[in-house]
Amino acid sequence: MVRSVVFLLVAVSIAGHFIGCDGGKDRVIPVADFFSEPEQSDFRISPNGKYIAYLGSYEGQKNIYIIHVDEGRRHQRITSETELGVQSCFWANDDELIFTKDKRNDSLQVFAVNRSTLGVRHLMLPSTVKLRWISPSKVINHGFLISLNERDSSVFDVYRLRTDACQKELVARNPGNIIKWYADLDGELRLAIASDSLKETMLYRHSEKEPFRAVVSNNFRNSIMPLGFSGENRSYIFALSNINRDKLALVEFDMETGKEVRTIYSHPDVDIDHGGYSIDRGEMSYASYFTWKQQRHFLNKHTEQVYHKIRQKLKGYELNILDRDTARTRFIVRSYTDKDPGAIYYYDMATDELTKLADNNPALNNRLLAEMKPVTYPSRDGRQIHGYLTMPPKPKGKKPPVIVYPHSGPSDRNRWGFDPEVQFFANRGFAVFQVNYRGSTGYGKEFWAAGAKEWGGKIQEDITDGVRWLIKKGRIDSARIGIYGAGFGGYSALHGACFHSDLYACAASYSGFINLFTILKEVPPHLKPYLQMYYETVGNPETEPELIKSMSPVFHSDQITIPVFIAQGGRDSWSTVNETNQFVQKLKKRKIPITYILREEERRYFRNEENRILLYTELGKFFDKHLK
């Protein structure tokens, strides 16, 4: 009798265990699944469309692989780097790929590899410089353009790297103020942007033989951002401009006269985004803009058709064409939704065939992820503020706890799409609330400028207004609200901890600014115009130190009464470790529960995967503990 009862109990407990496992499958997904990097990346199609190159892993390092599209999709590894992996690569022509390797001792090297002979050539000998690519990244007349800070570490000169002679020749010398260079369709360097930060000037020349001349200048509050030269008219460029308007519009601009020729497309509510320019033909295929999600206004029938055809095959997914052949028949496409990290596909227009190349995050396939919904609420002074609310698929309790997640910047915005951090929180039962507070980009220059000198003021009010609006809607638990952010978002979290301890139950800052004096010190004093810009966006520490003091969390640690989480990289130049240490010690002395992760070797954002996973594991624990 006793034996049978014991047997029954054991059987029940084992069964319960199995059921528990089944139910847990979708409950808590391991941290690493959200934040690990994909195995295969950087898919690029060759100009003739016959080969697809990508970076894959070989002996623990990234190496270049090729898919032979017309030969049964055969995969072939063409490099064998085992010490330092390949960092980036692109097709020089149909036969050669140019690539750089991971840096060792900040030493940069550029190589070329032939896809058939597998021979690797040194294009540039190792030197301790930084490289910035200049589009078009393709070889024209046995040469391509790069910019290097070889002569002076703070300025980038332009060189043409010759693939036949393996030599570089100086194309343009930077007088010190040029921040960006543009080449035309033939690879000639003909456009540059000079900045003293308060004022941006566009420089132009008709051919490489002539000197640059200033064409048009504008204040830092306005912007004109070149996309590239037009294929039709030698002096015309496509650009995004908000001169004489509030929202960035796609315009055609004549560099000869310095006049806007026409407005190609504009949207009444939001800025037009980058994207849609094809460098090989010098034309705009569409104008892209972000309302609550990405939208396209097609300017080219063929492109519209391509998108339409692929969309037929990937219903419900958002699409981005990453690369194409010159004939526009073969494409590399990325898909995504808010609940799906998506995949990379190869699409052949001739056969109307779509092939999956790789999942962006296979670990999250078939997992129950959360839907990201756009929300709009009025601020206390009547502005419409846009944001996103992600409700957890399996909430903790009747009303879920919420993590307020202000974006970094503040000159940035949240976008609808797959966000691993948001999904990470949602998976752990938290709702996530994101706000495009004033000062965010994408909603026009007036909205952006409204954030100036309001870092600790109206920007924070917008965030708290959002939280109060959310409480009023009654869908979340008002007693369990946490705030988390990185950079400016981290600053907002600490600000919330100092001044809204009543609203938030806990606050987490990832490399958040804790002292605005320190940030203002970032600019060397001889760069007066830069300082001026900083002073206008943040505040002037010389004339209004009280304002800066009142906004800096480091001075207000005594007002914090809620648990705090701080992650800090030792080499972050925007907050010094000393200050963060002192801040943490003060909180510790007052017996405020605090989690402090300091990684000496990291900069503002943790690069090392191990450190990142540790960060998110601790972050998850922190919110689990304090938003129970």
Added chain:
Amino acid sequence: MTHRRNTYRVNYLLVSAFIVVVIASFVLAAFLARDLTVTYVENEFASRKVEVLEYNIGPFNDFFHNRIPEISFYQGYLDSTGVSVYADSIFHAYPFVERVVFYDVSLSNERVDYGFSANDLVVYPKGVYQFSAGANGADLLPLVPKSGHLPLSLSDDFNNMAAKFAAFIERVDTTRALQDDDIFKVFYAVTPGKICYMNIPRRDDLKAYKELMYGRNSHEVVYEQDILTYFIDPQKLSLINIIPELYQRVQIQPLVYESIDTDPDLLTTETPLPGALADYKIYFSSSRTFLQSEINRRFLPVMAGVIAIYLLLAVIAYLIYRNLYVNERMFKLQYDFINNLTHEFKTPVSVIKIAGNNIRSAKQLSDPERVHYGRILDEEADKLNNLMNTLLSFTQIENKSIKIKREEVDLHEFCDKVLKASQFKYGDLTLRCKVDVKRTLYIDPVLLGSIFQNLIDNAYKYSKPANKVLDITLTQNKKQIVMRFADKGIGIAKKELMHIFKKFYRVQNQYNQQGSVGLGLAFCKELVNFMGGAISVESELGKGTIFTIVFPLD
């Protein structure tokens, strides 16, 4: 000696040795406790000064660790108005800060004809301001005369900090984070009475300063740093004696202070103050009599504890002794019992043996002789039988293996029978029986008879031949029947009364030298209890004894 091994032993030497050891150890414990308490208190006097120190320099530490580094948060952007606000809050919170001197320092690669220069780097004060505790912010006075030369007293602090800082910039490795010991060595200058502090620049600033120093920066630039000097008066540190029971007086005295008090009973100790307060110490003193009261206060509970432990020991010793005593009594009783029993058996057996011998050796037995011997043999055999019956029934009743055969007994009738039987047995006993009972008693008549017989036997046995009298009175009240047996015998001594119902106990006297094993009363008590009644006794020596038996009616 061998026979003693098997008998009961009492060793008075052992007992007295035990008592002596206990008392000696108690005295020793008391003495040691006292001694330890004295040492303990004296040690505490010497060691707990740290607590007083920790407590009293709390505000100073707070000031040093929190309020001074706060300067760094301003990243060199402080100006005289800012410092004024800051200084006021310092003076308000920390009365030991007397004044604050603020050097608004610039670092530059310009040519400046005053200030401290190292290679291309010039460190010079743009302005020097002093804030005092008494004065308001309005009283601040810029101390830099137009000539740009500082008074010596101020330039000393400034030059010291500037030189340290320049040396640091020269050697600093800007790729690594600042180390804590560097921070203290470079950005603090702590001397008695004074703390200098310079705001700690960011790592990138240090890089920029380094470039300035070696002329790598072609632009003319000016960076800002802040140096603050705090003047500290340790005398104004508020001093609270948090251990008044140990320290009679606590004072802040200069480091070189020595008491001139020659009183040998005055105990003193001291502890130096740390850091900027280091030219002063905290001086503690107490008189011996003061400490004595503290010692007594602490000794009392210790002594109480020792006494409690020894009391417990005494109680345990007594319990062990009592246990041994009871065992000894039991041992003696059984020993006696066997003696008596042997004796009891011996008398009839020897009488039978003599009678048997006589019968065997007589050639001819006359009729009277035969009757005589027959009667002797019969009587002695009866005696043996009785003896064995008593023993047997007692064992049975002790083991509860006897069965009660209850029936309704008319006590009148029962008493008449007992009376007749006894008069036949003891001719010289005056037995009077008075029964005043209306009801019958539901009881085993055989066992009840046995009880009566025993009590009558006892009354007969322990009465002088001239005065053998027994009055039996049976009365009834509401719920019980009371039977009273009063004789006029020799009585029982008070101290023996409590033992008479015990097995094998016999009162030592001339009346029971033969034919008694000490079971009679024990047997009666067992029987009475067995049937749900109770028996008690009262007696007076020489006058008589009264046994009272009570049976409940239901």
